[in-house]
Structures are given as C-alpha cells and as structure tokens.
Amino acid sequence: xxxxxxxxxxxxxxxxxxxxxxxxxxxxxxxxxxxxxxxxxxxxxxxxxxxxxxxxxxxxxxxxxxxxxxxxxxxxxxxxxxxxxxxxxxxxxxxxxxxxxxxxxxxxxxxxxxxxxxxxxxxxxxxxxxxxxxxxxxxxxxxxxxxxxxxxxxxxxxxxxxxxxxxxxxxxxxxxxxxxxxxxxxxxxxxxxxxxxxxxxxxxxxxxxxxxxxxxxxxxxxxxxxxxxxxxxxxxxxxxxxxxxxxxxxxxxxxxxxxxxxxxxxxxxxxxxxxxxxxxxxxxxxxxxxxxxx
Amino acid sequence: xxxxxxxxxxxxxxxxxxxxxxxxxxxxxxxxxxxxxxxxxxxxxxxxxxxxxxxxxxxxxxxxxxxxxxxxxxxxxxxxxxxxxxxxxxxxxxxxxxxxxxxxxxxxxxxxxxxxxxxxxxxxxxxxxxxxxxxxxxxxxxxxxxxxxxxxxxxxxxxxxxxxxxxxxxxxxxxxxxxxxxxxxxxxxxxxxxxxxxxxxxxxxxxxxxxxxxxxxxxxxxxxxxxxxxxxxxxxxxxxxxxxxxxxxxxxxxxxxxxxxxxxxxxxxxxxxxxxxxxxxxxxxxxxxxxxxxxxxxxxxxxxxxxxxxxxxxxxxxxxx
Numbered sequence: 001x002x003x004x005x006x007x008x009x010x011x012x013x014x015x016x017x018x019x020x021x022x023x024x025x026x027x028x029x030x031x032x033x034x035x036x037x038x039x040x041x042x043x044x045x046x047x048x049x050x051x052x053x054x055x056x057x058x059x060x061x062x063x064x065x066x067x068x069x070x071x072x073x074x075x076x077x078x079x080x081x082x083x084x085x086x087x088x089x090x091x092x093x094x095x096x097x098x099x100x101x102x103x104x105x106x107x108x109x110x111x112x113x114x115x116x117x118x119x120x121x122x123x124x125x126x127x128x129x130x131x132x133x134x135x136x137x138x139x140x141x142x143x144x145x146x147x148x149x150x151x152x153x154x155x156x157x158x159x160x161x162x163x164x165x166x167x168x169x170x171x172x173x174x175x176x177x178x179x180x181x182x183x184x185x186x187x188x189x190x191x192x193x194x195x196x197x198x199x200x201x202x203x204x205x206x207x208x209x210x211x212x213x214x215x216x217x218x219x220x221x222x223x224x225x226x227x228x229x230x231x232x233x234x235x236x237x238x239x240x241x242x243x244x245x246x247x248x249x250x251x252x253x254x255x256x257x258x259x260x261x262x263x264x265x266x267x268x269x270x271x272x273x274x275x276x277x278x279x280x281x282x283x284x285x286x287x288x289x290x291x292x293x294x
Numbered sequence: 295x296x297x298x299x300x301x302x303x304x305x306x307x308x309x310x311x312x313x314x315x316x317x318x319x320x321x322x323x324x325x326x327x328x329x330x331x332x333x334x335x336x337x338x339x340x341x342x343x344x345x346x347x348x349x350x351x352x353x354x355x356x357x358x359x360x361x362x363x364x365x366x367x368x369x370x371x372x373x374x375x376x377x378x379x380x381x382x383x384x385x386x387x388x389x390x391x392x393x394x395x396x397x398x399x400x401x402x403x404x405x406x407x408x409x410x411x412x413x414x415x416x417x418x419x420x421x422x423x424x425x426x427x428x429x430x431x432x433x434x435x436x437x438x439x440x441x442x443x444x445x446x447x448x449x450x451x452x453x454x455x456x457x458x459x460x461x462x463x464x465x466x467x468x469x470x471x472x473x474x475x476x477x478x479x480x481x482x483x484x485x486x487x488x489x490x491x492x493x494x495x496x497x498x499x500x501x502x503x504x505x506x507x508x509x510x511x512x513x514x515x516x517x518x519x520x521x522x523x524x525x526x527x528x529x530x531x532x533x534x535x536x537x538x539x540x541x542x543x544x545x546x547x548x549x550x551x552x553x554x555x556x557x558x559x560x561x562x563x564x565x566x567x568x569x570x571x572x573x574x575x576x577x578x579x580x581x582x583x584x585x586x587x588x589x590x591x592x593x594x595x596x597x598x599x600x601x602x603x604x605x606x607x608x609x610x611x612x613x614x615x
Contacts, residue, residue: 096434188429188443216349250349254356257428257446258515260439273518274525281521287353 023048025106026068027057029076030120032127035134036196039127043068043116044076054094054101054109054119055080058131076119078131085267088178091185092131093120098185100267101131122185126194137193138181140214141223145246149236161234174229174275176268183221183262183272189255190218218255219247221262225275231282244286253279348423359420360519363512366409367417371509375502375543378550385482385562389569392481418454425450446511449504456501464488479570483562485554495555502547510540 024045032039045068046060055078062075080090083102090101095113109117125133142148151157163171184190193213197206227243230236247253253276262272348355377395381388398405425447432444462468464476464485477484489495514536517523523532 186431186435188431188440189427191427191429248353250352252353254353254519255427256519257424257443258439258518259437259443261431261435261437264435264437264439271526273529277518277521277524277529279521280519281524283353284357284520287357 025052025057025110026116027061028116028118029061029130030118031076031130032121033074033129035126035128036194042073042076048106052106054092054104054106054117055083055090057106057117058101058119076131077129079133086178088180089135091122091135091180091182091267093122093185094118098122098182098265100180100182103267122181124185124187124190124192125181126192133181135179135181136210137214138179138184138220138222140211141219142179142226144215144219145223145227145230145243146239147223147226147230149230149233150239151235163234167232171229171232173268173270174225177222177226177270178268179222180267181220181222182265182267186261186265187218187221188259188261189257190220193217215251217251219251219253221256221272221276222270224253224256224279225270225272228275228279228282241286244282247279248283248287253283256280355420356424357519359417359424360516362413362417363509364516367414368509368513370410371505372543375506375546375550379546379553381482381485381553381557382549385557385565386569388482389480389566392478393569393573396478414457418450421450421454442511446508446515449508449511452501452504453508456497456504459497460501480563480566482554482557483559483566486557486559486562489551489554495551498551499548502551503544506540506544506547510536510543513539 025048027044027046029042029044030039031042044061044064044066046057046064049056058076058078065073065075067073078090078092078101080102081087082089085100085103088100091098092101094101094104095109095118101119106117119131121127121131121133122135125135125137128134193210195206195210195213201209224247227247231240231243256276258273260273262276263270266272377391378388380391396402428447430440430444430447432440462471462473464473466474466476468474475484475488489498514529514532517532518529523529
C-alpha cells in the first residue's frame with residue numbers, strides 16, 4: 001500500500017511531511033534461488049515515486065537489497081530489456097494476472113489491489129531464478145510452425161508479390177506479437193513442462209530432450225496466430241502446407257479449448273481468437289483435402 | 295484475498311487437481327491453483343520418443359469428439375427433449391411419439407447403440423481426457439469466456455453422471471440394477487411414477503439444465519473449432535444462436551419434466567392401455583397395415599370397440615404387461 005506514514009500524525013504534530021515523501025510501496029515477491037528449488041515469499045518496501053512501473057520498483061529493490069524486515073538479501077532477479085512493451089521479456093504474474101512489468105504502472109496496480117503489489121514468476125515456464133523464467137518453449141513453438149518466410153539465399157528474386165492495403169491492415173495486428181508468453185500463461189489448456197537436467201547429460205542432449213517434450217504439447221495461441229500470419233502472406237504461403245501439418249499434429253490447434261483468455265490478456269491486443277478460428281477453418285479444409293487427395 | 299490452508303487440505307481447483315497441501319508456506323495456499331499444493335501438471339519425466347496412437351491421431355480424434363457432440367449426440371438430445379415435451383399435449387400425444395420410436399422393434403437396440411450410446415461414450419471418454427489435460431484458472435482470470443470454458447467442463451461431468459443414472463433408472467437395460475422403470479407401453483404414466491419424488495425431480499432439473507448448457511455452449515465452441523465463425527463480431531452473433539438454442543431446449547426439458555410430473559397417472563394409464571390394445575388389435579388384424587398404427591389415434595378405436603372386438607386378444611395383452 002502507499003502508506004500514508006505520518007499522515008495521521010501530521011494533523012496533530014509539527015512539520016508536515018509531504019505526502020509523496022512519506023509514501024512507500026510494499027511489494028511481495030515469490031522468490032526461488034535456482035531451478036527446481038522451493039520458492040518462498042519475501043517482502044520489500046521501496047519509497048514511492050511518481051509514475052513508477054514494476055521495473056523501477058524492482059530496480060529500487062535491487063539497489064537496496066534489503067527485505068522489509070531489514071535483512072540483507074540477494075537482489076531479486078528479473079528479465080527486461082526494452083521497457084516499452086516491445087521485447088516481451090518482462091512478462092510476470094502481477095497481482096495474480098500475467099502482464100508486462102514495464103507497462104504495469106504502480107498507481108494502477110495499487111488502485112486494483114490496495115495494500116501490496118504481488119509479483120510472481122509466470123507459472124507455465126520453468127523458473128530460472130526469482131522472476132526470471134525460461135521462455136524457450138515460446139520460441140520452440142514458433143519453430144514448430146515455421147513462423148517465418150524462408151528467403152535466405154544469394155540470388156536476387158526481385159520484389160515479392162504485392163499486398164493490398166486491406167490485407168496489410170488485416171495482417172498488421174498479428175505482426176505486433178512480442179512473444180512474451182502471456183497468452184500461454186493465461187491459457188487453461190497450456191500446461192507447464194519442466195524438465196530437470198541429468199548429471200550425465202550434455203547441454204545439447206538436454207536441449208534435445210526439452211524440444212521433444214515441448215513438441216508433444218500445445219503450441220500456444222501465439223504460434224497459431226503466427227502460422228495464420230505467414231500462411232496469409234503471399235510469399236509465406238508457399239510453405240502453408242508445412243504449417244498446416246504442424247497445426248494439425250500432436251499439440252496443435254485441436255488443444256484449444258476456446259476459453260479465450262489469450263485474447264483477454266494479450267498486451268498487444270492481438271485478435272488471437274480470430275487467428276485461432278481462422279486456423280481452425282483452414283485446418284478443417286486442409287484435413288478434408290488431405291484425406292481425399294492422398 | 296488470502297485463504298487459510300492447513301496441511302492435508304486439498305487444492306481447490308474445481309475438478310482435477312486434488313493435490314494435498316504438504317507444508318505450509320504462503321505459496322502452499324494454491325490460491326492461483328498452479329502453485330505449490332499442486333504440481334500435478336508439471337511434466338517431469340521425458341516423454342517417450344515413440345508417438346502414441348492418441349498422439350498421432352490427436353487432431354482427428356478431437357475433431358470427431360467435437361462433431362460427435364453435435365451429431366449424433368446433440369441431435370439426439372434435441373429430439374429427445376422435444377419428444378418428452380410432447381407430454382404437455384397429453385399422455386396420448388407422448389405415447390404416440392414413443393410408439394413411433396418403438397415401431398423400430400428389434401432393430402431399436404442396434405440403432406440406440408450405434409447412434410446414441412457409442413457416440414456418447416466416445417464423446418464422454420474424450421471429454422474426460424480433455425478435462426484431465428486442462429487446468430481451469432477461472433479464479434485468476436474471471437473472464438466470461440473462461441467462466442464458460444470452466445462451466446463447459448463442469449456441466450459435461452454433471453451430464454455424464456446424470457445420463458448414466460438416467461439410463462439405469464429408466465432404460466430397460468437398468469432393470470437388473472433396480473431401474474428400468476420406463477414402460478414404452480405406458481410412457482407418460484411410468485415416467486410420471488418414476489419422477490414423482492421431489493428429490494428426483496430436482497436432480498433431473500439440474501441434470502437437464504447442465505446437459506442443455508453443455509450442448510448450447512458446445513455449439514458455440516464447435517463453431518470456432520471448425521471455423522464457422524471466425525471474427526469476434528461473428529462469435530458474438532453466434533452467442534445469440536447458442537443462447538436461443540439453450541433457452542429453447544432448457545424450456546423444453548423443464549416443460550417435459552413438469553409435464554410428466556403433473557399428469558394424472560391413473561387417467562394416463564387408462565389412455566395408454568387403450569392405445570396399447572388398439573395397437574395390438576391392428577397388429578393382430580393386419581400386419582401389412584402396421585405403418586398405419588401411428589396415424590391412427592386412440593380416439594378412432596374406442597375403448598368399447600377394443601374390448602368387444604378383441605376380447606381374447608386384450609387378455610393376452612394384459613398378461614404380457
């Protein structure tokens with residue numbers, strides 16, 4: 001809570017501290033020292049500043065490295081880069097709802113839940129440390145659906161096919177995906193996969209084992225949307241069959257349960273459920289065609 | 295906001311978690327469900343490199359599951375509830391519809407199994423697999439769509455239990471278990487007797503409404519799955535469709551329930567006996583006009599006529615019943 005420390009006293013006692021000076025922000029962080037270890041809550045207090053976001057709160061916590069009860073503690077670890085909702089690295093569960101730490105303003109969070117801001121790492125990804133999670137599966141899903149236009153070679157192919165303004169406008173929202181993982185975190189059909197590295201295992205073998213586990217489980221809404229984006233692109237559509245194959249294989253679009261949380265939590269307001277329904281339609285047509293053409 | 299938990303408590307996630315709180319830390323509250331009382335959905339063992347049958351045909355199975363919910367299971371639900379609602383037009387009106395169904399005679403069980411029981415069983419088994427693989431989080435994300443998602447699973451399970459009980463209670467297959475109370479020759483009266491207890495009627499109301507919600511919401515969800523409605527605006531329009539279907543079917547189901555319970559059992563029984571005799575008579579007189587039986591209402595063959603004309607035959611009917 002923004003504690004109005006001294007505010008009650010101020011009416012009866014001498015010098016009145018300005019409201020902002022005395023205000024503090026209380027934060028509760030779910031910490032974890034290393035992958036696979038028990039997690040624990042730790043409370044912090046930082047001085048309130050105007051227009052703080054969760055990142056700046058975490059920066060103050062790191063600068064103090066002191067818990068609320070005055071113990072010296074290791075600074076809280078978290079990921080961030082761009083600070084403007086573009087890189088997608090600072091997604092975390094803030095006050096029980098997944099969102100980007102950079103665009104979560106302290107004033108709004110306190111309005112939403114007065115008392116304390118609660119920070120937890122995303123629950124569907126393995127924790128690396130504190131609020132930092134391994135979002136590798138987000139990118140593995142993009143690999144599974146080949147979310148790119150393969151144009152890498154040394155020849156000049158000339159300009160690509162033209163895209164009408166209507167098509168461009170339709171596709172643009174899908175291109176704004178920042179691969180943050182919020183949609184996966186909120187999806188009730190998307191389950192956590194956390195593998196533990198064996199002592200006798202090389203990094204490569206562990207990565208391969210992770211990929212294998214990921215590839216059997218749900219892709220997630222973002223990857224379905226990216227598949228729709230690239231299948232709708234005139235050059236990207238040359239690989240449409242491969243993407244449809246991925247969308248209809250194990251862990252594909254059929255895992256969607258239409259809870260529509262993805263579209264509700266998406267920080268970029270991408271019409272994910274429209275993408276999913278379009279992918280569903282494409283999958284219907286593709287599966288029937290495949291059945292009769294084989 | 296915080297909920298007090300103690301060791302031994304079970305995770306409150308609606309259906310599938312049931313993890314037990316082992317130690318008390320703040321996180322063990324499992325308030326957001328994915329937490330420490332609840333590591334059930336963490337895959338910690340490597341998946342086998344061999345793809346399972348379910349895995350290889352996952353898309354097909356899920357789509358068949360979705361389709362089965364509409365055809366034949368959903369279609370049957372519509373026919374079933376509307377047939378039952380015909381009891382509001384009197385015992386005779388219901389009886390004539392039941393007679394029409396039972397005119398299938400010896401192939402009726404085959405039709406039942408092929409178009410009702412087996413598809414329903416498939417839908418149910420797949421449904422439980424899907425429920426077991428999901429992780430409802432409506433506590434954290436109380437959006438309308440998520441509430442509907444969670445209700446879809448809850449009502450699916452209620453519908454499964456209800457239908458199982460319903461079949462045992464009324465279908466002849468349930469007779470060895472003390473059920474099988476529905477008599478196709480005395481449709482309304484036998485159903486009325488079975489539905490008289492208030493508790494049973496209440497359970498039926500819950501069961502019917504759950505099933506109807508599951509079907510109506512499933513219709514909306516199916517439209518997205520198959521790509522019938524893709525834009526948010528189209529999904530909103532489809533919402534109205536499923537709402538109309540749901541309210542209509544709910545009214546039919548509850549109407550049928552109220553209709554069955556409010557008929558005069560003695561009177562209904564008399565009408566049904568008369569109709570049964572008439573049917574027996576027509577059967578006895580001419581096998582070739584068997585199809586005419588259902589277009590012949592019970593009024594055409596009066597009770598006197600029946601008792602005078604086929605006195606011997608009716609005795610046999612009596613005995614059979």
